[in-house]
Amino acid sequence: EVQLLESGGDLVQPGGSLRLSCAASGFIFSSYSMIWVRQVPGKGLEWVSSISGGGDYIYYTDSVKGRFTVSRDNSKTTLSLQMNNLRVDDTAVYYCAKAQTLGGVRYGMGVWGQGTTVIVSS
Amino acid sequence: QSALTQPPSASGSPGQSVTISCTGTSSDVGGYNFVSWYQQHPGKAPQLLIYEVTKRPSGVPDRFSGSKSGNTASLTVSGLQAEDEADYYCNSFGGSNTLVFGGGTKLTVL
Numbered sequence: 001e002v003q004l005l006e007s008g009g010d011l012v013q014p015g016g017s018l019r020l021s022c023a024a025s026g027f028i029f030s031s032y033s034m035i036w037v038r039q040v041p042g043k044g045l046e047w048v049s050s051i052s053g054g055g056d057y058i059y060y061t062d063s064v065k066g067r068f069t070v071s072r073d074n075s076k077t078t079l080s081l082q083m084n085n086l087r088v089d090d091t092a093v094y095y096c097a098k099a100q101t102l103g104g105v106r107y108g109m110g111v112w113g114q115g116t117t118v119i120v121s122s
Numbered sequence: 123q124s125a126l127t128q129p130p131s132a133s134g135s136p137g138q139s140v141t142i143s144c145t146g147t148s149s150d151v152g153g154y155n156f157v158s159w160y161q162q163h164p165g166k167a168p169q170l171l172i173y174e175v176t177k178r179p180s181g182v183p184d185r186f187s188g189s190k191s192g193n194t195a196s197l198t199v200s201g202l203q204a205e206d207e208a209d210y211y212c213n214s215f216g217g218s219n220t221l222v223f224g225g226g227t228k229l230t231v232l
Contacts, residue, residue: 045160050221101173
């Protein structure tokens with residue numbers, strides 16, 4: 001069974017840092033692009049970042065460029081999101097998701113984790 | 123990248139059909155056949171319903187179907203059931219390796 005389990009969400013002050021992790025199992029992790037999506041409670045979904053299976057292609061939404069860094073450890077089947085200089089508007093539930101096909105995340109996100117909550121507040 | 127436009131709400135009675143629209147531009151929905159749809163129940167993670175405009179993952183009932191015309195994609199739910207009451211989000215490849223979501227549609231089964 002394909003599973004994704006996020007962790008690392010917490011309450012952090014503005015300007016602080018946090019590292020989210022997503023433990024993957026049940027599929028050949030290195031073959032699939034992965035994605036981070038966030039959702040402000042009661043609001044819609046927002047794409048945050050994507051990373052290719054080998055980790056060589058990485059993309060970010062404009063609002064997190066220069067502050068967030070996505071990475072993956074294929075030997076440990078783990079996806080990470082390092083978040084620095086956090087802002088109040090980064091408060092959200094963060095989901096990791098697996099591409100539906102080997103073609104990448106543009107083809108859809110077939111499996112999602114349960115999410116981890118990040119609250120940025122003083 | 124602007125969010126795709128979805129109606130905030132939709133409704134239908136059990137057994138009826140409902141169609142949810144998702145309007146973008148020629149730079150996203152209209153430019154690529156990479157539209158996907160997600161269902162999200164309260165407190166749960168989104169689930170993939172449709173990818174590449176019309177394809178259904180295994181396990182998704184054929185009551186759910188997708189289509190696209192120009193810059194607008196659509197999700198049709200046929201034979202509405204009580205468990206279809208949820209939020210629905212569209213997503214499109216936006217070029218330059220970006221992805222964009224719609225604002226979401228709350229589907230109510232009357």
